[in-house]
Amino acid sequence: MPPIRRLGNPRPRAGGGARLRPVAGTAASGERVIHVACAARRDYVPHCAAMLHSALRRCDDHRIHVHFLHGPDLPRRRRERLAAMVECDGGEISFLEVADERVAGLRSSEQLPPSHWYRVFLPELLPELDRILYLDADIIVLESLWPLWETPLQGNLLAAVTNVFQLDHLSHLDRLEIARPESYFNSGVMVMDLAAMRAADATCAVLEYAEANYDRLRLPEQDALNVVLGDRRLPLHPRWNCMNSVLAFPWAADVLGAEAVEEARRAPALRHFEGPSVNKPWHILCEREMRELYLEHRRHTPWPRVRPVGVTPRNLLRRLRRRGAPTP
Secondary structure, three states: OOOOOOOOOOOOOOOOOOOOOOOOOEOOOOOEEEEEEEEOOHHHHHHHHHHHHHHHOOOOOOEEEEEEEEOOOOOHHHHHHHHHHHHHOOOEEEEEEOOHHHHOOOOOOOOOOHHHHHHHHHHHHOOOOOEEEEEOOOEEEOOOOHHHHOOOOOOOOEEEOEOOOOHHHOHHHHHOOOOOHHHOEOOOEEEEEHHHHHHOOHHHHHHHHHHHOHHHOOOHHHHHHHHHHHHHEEEOOHHHHEEHHHHHOOOHHHHHOHHHHHHHHHOOOEEEOOOOHHHOOOEOOOOOOOHHHHHHHHOOOOOOOOOOEOOOHHHHHHHHHHOOOOOO
């Protein structure tokens, strides 16, 4: 079995003084700016647009610069329409293309496509930035992102919310040699110290682990990030990534603490519709809390019409039964 390379506490760097760089989040003009990264394959761009619209509508005293990661197949027209929306709502956007060769050979699937790996390359894709806030496409922002953006990382490489597993999936942690469920984080929301990650060569370490442990990975990029960077992760309050699992699983309180879970359920700052198929607000069988918020923000994007996925005769019948409608 290949050895696991984990990034532990940082070591002192020999020679040279500290580099003086602008304070993260402050533009040369003194304007407050949050740098937000997201990634999507071409069919997920409308979902990502809903997420970005929700974030831009929460910018009362700051500006958002979006760094959109995409593959070579993203049509120019789709980029132009997304850029027009972001700029109309007061933001800025940059498009960063990731070549197919960069993710070739990394584990992926239809449900978890190669675009999930793009976030791993952020330290090298954005050499001019020291910090980035990464958000998945299936998120709706409910509060200003500024408090999250300003989170002191206390020497850690990133900050993220602890993941809550289904009980029958806990054996996966044994396969990854992660001792406790509380040690595994969800990578859908991350405040990342890009400067420290570059100094630690974090991208290379994560990719090395992923390539050497292909068969171990079930949630590919998230598993690799956890194994390699987990010891240098600052846990965030679950309000900042209120996942379906936080709302639905009674044992979330055992993992995250009863008080924190109660607060996240009562006042989520970011609502994350994580999980497969029916967990997504655009699936015909989705009944997750706050699904309507996605639909509301989607109406204000260049793709206002939602075509539900999972539309089959069987699912239509299941939906009717759930709603108590008479069936043939």
